[in-house]
Amino acid sequence: MAETIQFELNGKKVEIPLEKNQTLLWALRINFNLTGTKYGCGLGYCGTCTVLMDNEPVRSCGILMEDVAGKKITTIEGMSVNGKLHPIQQAFVDHDALQCGYCTPGMIMNAYGLLLKNPNPTKEQIVDGMEGNLCRCGAHTHIIDAIESASKKMKI
Amino acid sequence: MKDDKYYRDEVPENNPTFEVDRRDFVKLLGGGLFIYFQLGEFLTGVAADAEQQRSVPKDYNAFIHIADDGKVTCMIGKIEMGQGIITSFPQMVADELDTPLESVKMVMGDTELCPYDAGTWGSLSTRSLGPVMLAAIAEARLVLLEMGAEHLGVGKDEVTVENGVIFVKNKKSKKVSYGQLASGKKIEKYLEVKPKAKDFSEYKIRGKSFNHADGVAKVTGQAMYSGDFRMPGMLYAKILRPPSHGATLVSADTSEAEKLDGISIVRDKDLIAVLHTDFEKAEAALSKVKAEYKFDEMKVDDKTVFKHQLDFKSESRVVKSSGDIATGKSNSEFIIESEYHNSYVAHAPMEPHTALGFMEGDKVVVRASTQTPFGTQDGISRELGIGLDKVRVIAPFLGGGFGGKTAFRQAIEAARLTKLTGKPIMVQWSRQEEFFYDNFRPAAVIKITSGTDKAGKISLWDYHEYFAGARGSDTIYDVPDAKTTSYSAREVHPFGTGAWRAPGNNTNTYARESQIDRMAAKLGVDPLDFRLKNLKDERMIGVLKAVAELFGYTPAKGPSGRGYGIACGFDAGSYVAHIAEVKVDKTTGKIQVIRVACAQDMGFCINPQGSIIQLEGCIMMGLGYALTEEVKFTGGDIHTNNFGNYQIPVFSWTPKIQTKILDKNEAPQGGGEPGIICMGGVIANAVFDDSGARLYQLPMTPERVLEAIAKVK
Numbered sequence A: 001m002a003e004t005i006q007f008e009l010n011g012k013k014v015e016i017p018l019e020k021n022q023t024l025l026w027a028l029r030i031n032f033n034l035t036g037t038k039y040g041c042g043l044g045y046c047g048t049c050t051v052l053m054d055n056e057p058v059r060s061c062g063i064l065m066e067d068v069a070g071k072k073i074t075t076i077e078g079m080s081v082n083g084k085l086h087p088i089q090q091a092f093v094d095h096d097a098l099q100c101g102y103c104t105p106g107m108i109m110n111a112y113g114l115l116l117k118n119p120n121p122t123k124e125q126i127v128d129g130m131e132g133n134l135c136r137c138g139a140h141t142h143i144i145d146a147i148e149s150a151s152k153k154m155k156i
Numbered sequence B: 001m002k003d004d005k006y007y008r009d010e011v012p013e014n015n016p017t018f019e020v021d022r023r024d025f026v027k028l029l030g031g032g033l034f035i036y037f038q039l040g041e042f043l044t045g046v047a048a049d050a051e052q053q054r055s056v057p058k059d060y061n062a063f064i065h066i067a068d069d070g071k072v073t074c075m076i077g078k079i080e081m082g083q084g085i086i087t088s089f090p091q092m093v094a095d096e097l098d099t100p101l102e103s104v105k106m107v108m109g110d111t112e113l114c115p116y117d118a119g120t121w122g123s124l125s126t127r128s129l130g131p132v133m134l135a136a137i138a139e140a141r142l143v144l145l146e147m148g149a150e151h152l153g154v155g156k157d158e159v160t161v162e163n164g165v166i167f168v169k170n171k172k173s174k175k176v177s178y179g180q181l182a183s184g185k186k187i188e189k190y191l192e193v194k195p196k197a198k199d200f201s202e203y204k205i206r207g208k209s210f211n212h213a214d215g216v217a218k219v220t221g222q223a224m225y226s227g228d229f230r231m232p233g234m235l236y237a238k239i240l241r242p243p244s245h246g247a248t249l250v251s252a253d254t255s256e257a258e259k260l261d262g263i264s265i266v267r268d269k270d271l272i273a274v275l276h277t278d279f280e281k282a283e284a285a286l287s288k289v290k291a292e293y294k295f296d297e298m299k300v301d302d303k304t305v306f307k308h309q310l311d312f313k314s315e316s317r318v319v320k321s322s323g324d325i326a327t328g329k330s331n332s333e334f335i336i337e338s339e340y341h342n343s344y345v346a347h348a349p350m351e352p353h354t355a356l357g358f359m360e361g362d363k364v365v366v367r368a369s370t371q372t373p374f375g376t377q378d379g380i381s382r383e384l385g386i387g388l389d390k391v392r393v394i395a396p397f398l399g400g401g402f403g404g405k406t407a408f409r410q411a412i413e414a415a416r417l418t419k420l421t422g423k424p425i426m427v428q429w430s431r432q433e434e435f436f437y438d439n440f441r442p443a444a445v446i447k448i449t450s451g452t453d454k455a456g457k458i459s460l461w462d463y464h465e466y467f468a469g470a471r472g473s474d475t476i477y478d479v480p481d482a483k484t485t486s487y488s489a490r491e492v493h494p495f496g497t498g499a500w501r502a503p504g505n506n507t508n509t510y511a512r513e514s515q516i517d518r519m520a521a522k523l524g525v526d527p528l529d530f531r532l533k534n535l536k537d538e539r540m541i542g543v544l545k546a547v548a549e550l551f552g553y554t555p556a557k558g559p560s561g562r563g564y565g566i567a568c569g570f571d572a573g574s575y576v577a578h579i580a581e582v583k584v585d586k587t588t589g590k591i592q593v594i595r596v597a598c599a600q601d602m603g604f605c606i607n608p609q610g611s612i613i614q615l616e617g618c619i620m621m622g623l624g625y626a627l628t629e630e631v632k633f634t635g636g637d638i639h640t641n642n643f644g645n646y647q648i649p650v651f652s653w654t655p656k657i658q659t660k661i662l663d664k665n666e667a668p669q670g671g672g673e674p675g676i677i678c679m680g681g682v683i684a685n686a687v688f689d690d691s692g693a694r695l696y697q698l699p700m701t702p703e704r705v706l707e708a709i710a711k712v713k
Helices: A024-031 A087-094 A104-117 A123-130 A140-153 B018-029 B040-049 B085-097 B125-152 B178-182 B215-219 B279-286 B305-311 B325-330 B373-384 B409-421 B431-437 B505-523 B527-533 B538-551 B608-627 B679-691 B702-712
Strands: A004-009 A012-017 A050-053 A056-059 A072-074 B032-038 B060-066 B072-076 B104-108 B159-162 B165-168 B171-177 B186-191 B235-239 B247-253 B264-268 B271-276 B290-295 B315-322 B334-342 B354-360 B363-368 B391-394 B425-428 B444-452 B458-466 B482-488 B564-571 B574-584 B591-601 B656-661
Touching: A024 A050, A024 B279, A050 A104, A056 A104, A087 A104, A087 A140, A087 B215, A104 A123, A104 A140, A104 B215, A123 A140, A140 B608, B032 B125, B032 B178, B060 B125, B060 B178, B072 B085, B072 B125, B085 B104, B085 B125, B125 B159, B125 B165, B125 B171, B125 B178, B165 B178, B171 B178, B235 B279, B235 B409, B264 B409, B271 B279, B271 B409, B305 B444, B325 B458, B334 B505, B354 B409, B363 B373, B363 B409, B373 B391, B373 B409, B409 B425, B444 B505, B458 B505, B505 B527, B505 B564, B505 B679, B527 B538, B527 B564, B538 B564, B538 B574, B538 B591, B538 B656, B564 B679, B574 B679, B591 B608, B591 B679, B608 B656, B608 B679, B679 B702
Parallel strands: A004 A072, B032 B186, B072 B104, B235 B425, B363 B391, B458 B482, B591 B656
Antiparallel strands: A004 A012, A050 A056, A050 A072, B032 B060, B060 B072, B159 B165, B165 B171, B235 B271, B247 B290, B264 B271, B315 B482, B334 B444, B354 B363, B354 B425, B444 B458, B564 B574, B574 B591
16 A cells, blocks of 8 residues: 555645655645646745645745645635635735736735734735745735735734 | 628638638637628738738638627737736727626637737737727627617617617617627628727726736636646656757766656657656656767856957947937037946746647647747747647736747647647746746847037937847937947857847836936936936926926936936837936945836826736836846856846835826827836936946846945045
């Protein structure tokens, strides 16, 4: 029997065969077809692959599956419930906080992690917390506004 | 005018490829009303502009379909990469057709479903495709009105339309909707004569702000990019890459890679690829391939590149000339000579080039992140030696383009591999491959000799542009004796270069606006006054005055110590002017951009919200080439290969951004690029105003700033 690992993915218990050197990013994209988590740089510089692991934002391209065992993973697909957008997603739509949209899932997941830790961040804390997520289209001001507005609407 | 002059109901002859397309439309859309337009003249015009030429199809190109539920599908060959035409085009369609905005859906970037389009670049969608599309839709509206009048048994002058419902003018209850007209039938109309589209005064939806139409799809992760498609049996391909652009493969040993589970190898001439169902396993296997290369490197690096360029044997061409340079020199009180340098920069879209190829019968289908689906189709047809009818390219959402995705090497790779194996093949470039094969914005040198007369008017402008590209190289100022010379050469660059958001214009505007600033400082006059005094173009004057008001600018000669910089320019039909405020740390050389204001005259603005976002994006992206972005290399070896050593703008750089789109009832112009052209110049001028230090090279890294400050002392 091949070794397997179990973890919680978007609220559901899942199990997959353990592949040596497989990263969380590609397990999500290939094994689970959760393609909202994007490949951007493969080395943790850009943040497009950000997901939550036990409520901490992590770069899924740098997390080995063996370290995911028993953990709770949340991806962009786990954010909306029954078609209702999460307040951060809604704020991104309302503030038009995107252009090409490729960095957007990573931005939202990183913002979620930030707000879980600090529900009422100042603008400076938002900027600081989002510093490692890159957006080439330049939607930065809208993203900051969206996160600020979401923090006011979220009840964590 | 007789009805038959408006359209005819016959399928045109001599139209071999059209049948296939039309069957696909029918499959896709069911019955309903199809309105075909002939775009011959328009296409000829665009193709002449295009970087790749192809024969222009003379057939009709389906554009609009109206279903029995009133849903309108608009098919265009453009693609959506974040610039927002997925939002603004439905505004134009709905407004012109008098149908609800929600009823309009776009089908974009599919070579089989959409009319030919050379590519999405040059901020051309709205200003070039727009008028043709609107004329066609105006025609379609007339056809619908005629059909409606016939249905209602009244004359065509007795009916009008609102929200997709045609009704009798003096009896509103007597009505029929577009959907009802299309119901249960398959009607095809072929339009030839193009009436005038609506006047600005009749616009209801155009000119209003709308958020991105694809917002929900993008915040939920549901928006599909090329790498997100999955097919049974799909294999990831990792392709053997040379270590540098000067390297040629001598031998490759794939035996170690072949031993790995589930790996297959493809070797076809220069192409060596390892395939696996898992991206990372393919990547790991590729690292086991042992390859030897021979090297023939160009002797140049990022430090010597400017000397290399000036020494290179190049072709010169006079772009524009008025008066006489010698006369200009003799009429000048002051003459200033400068040489400006600009570095290679990368496009670095967040989504690297990606393509999924698969076979549909004997047809190669490729879903690719490309700004030019039809150009890609041409390229694949050429490379594989198969007919255009055997290649279909579909561009889903693009994760940014900026000109970089006019190159489509990855799509050809996917097409070759899928043709060779018969299997669905995903070519997903790594970030390193993206940097290696990017067609960088070219490094360039600009030499300017300029002068002013006793009255403070510019009397001389002798401008030499080496390898930047001529776009934006004209002086926008009113100078009697002026000349612009452009220099180009094949193979001056050790690697690929290409169009980077507002190609040529970033470098040219940086040099020109820096020089203007030098002249104002030499004369001891305010740089805004100096510009206004030397401009004749009312629209350029208009944006300068607007930005000064927006910023709250007060005149002062530079360097004033306030850190205010000004620059203006012209691109893609639009006028822009920027004022920036910076603070230079004199001990570290670090520049903090505090505030950037921008006014833009882009004619009539279809979606102000979308245009402002583009402007803000231009400002943010432009900070990168102004401050940090520079490709480091030795010969063909690219050292900057990821975001760890190539710094693009981040959140902490975000300045306060103020924007103003001027309210104009003029033909709509480009909005995707103009806002970025001033960013080098406006920051350089602000640095001078703060510190007295003049920066002659972009990017303005802390080292270069410190060097420039040292020269002041």
